[in-house]
Amino acid sequence: MPLVEIFGLGVIDNITSQYGYKVISNNLVYFLGGAGYTVFITALSLVMGMILGLFAGLGKLSNKKILCFLSTAYIDFFRGTPLFVQIFLLYFGILPLFYDNDPVTSAIIALGLNSGAYIGEIIRSGIQAVDHGQIEAARSLGMNQRQAMTHVILPQAFKIVIPPMINEFIALLKDSSLLSAITVPELMHRGDLVFANTYQATWVFGAIAVIYFIITKIISVIGDKVERRLATD
């Protein structure tokens, strides 16, 4: 017995069926609209994550105990619990206490908070990877700690963190598919809806996978370009 029949879908889900092909072509614009949401939400979350991550990363390195503690607690919580749980916790639990929350803004907040924790660690390790002699040279010229950070350490750390940042960007984009569970109209959610109406699992989720792949491939190609542009030796 073919596997698909075991799952009770065999009669309709057929990789060679004309119907499956039609489902995709009829819904392609709908899917691409979902992909637009995916990219939009991921991009805004990433901006939020980078701002939070910069503070968390610097905070974790700070010699002010309270900043260090807060940053560490933030990173530990969002790295140590599942994103799926965080999405539900924020959407159904915490955010309704503050405003009449909708799925899209809740999604951006959840993904932003989550990626901020990972980006914080990326930035911390990037700063620590810059040779200690650099800060000594900057300070010996008379720069204060902040000037040394902005003009000498962070520009060099920026270059170091590009590859792990691209990784994080790609992971975040794929993780945004979890948002389908709170009815954000992104790519996976639209795939889910079309699947529920047509039962064309292979066609529908195959097409969704291809669209995700194309987007992540574009991101990694851009990342390579940026990396090459910033190379100085």
Add this chain to the structure above:
Amino acid sequence: MIQVIDVYKSFGQLQVLKGVNFQVAPREVVCVIGPSGSGKSTLLRCINQLEATNSGQVYIDGEELTHPKTDINQIRQQVGMVFQLFNLFPHKTTLENITMAPIKIKGINKADAEKLAMELLGKVGLTDKAHVYPGKLSGGQKQRVAIARALAMQPKVMLFDEPTSALDPEMVGEVLAVMKNLAFEGMTMVVVTHEMGFAREVGDRVVFMDEGIIVEEGLPQDIFDNPQNPRTQAFLSKVL
């Protein structure tokens, strides 16, 4: 110009400086020699407080660096430092390495800073490397750029922390030549070095350190030709 009074410094259990007293007069060139681990680099780094001292005072031009109210950044602008491993900023060109501090700290405009930087590059013989990144320079060239970068802040004192120790032998000469010129122009300099020839020729005074204290100091010819302390004698007999 520089006064170091009874300075102690330890790293954890390791006592590196055990009560060092040390003065440098304006326009004087002092060379600090001694075996590795003797505390000579730490002494130099305490002078501009890259290492915080545990006790004792450090004065530069009458201002106490070790006083908690002192604006350390203000004083460091007047104290240039050259490191063993150059520590050039790899993301900036040679010219930008030199102009960064004057522009960002002193607020000098870019054109003036670049004019000064080109003059300094002329002085160290590297005008043709102005737009090159440090990764493309040889060790000797890097160190000459590092000297120019420190000079761009127009410091009153220059500290050199084993400036030629990381260089291939054939590049040592070009860096020492730049330092010698600087000494002849009347720059106040403290040089931690293993180059005994340089210390003898250019130094006004030689300080020998061992195990965290200054064992002996004096005119180069006295120290090198007629050392009084047995530890100085033992060290020099190994290196000369």
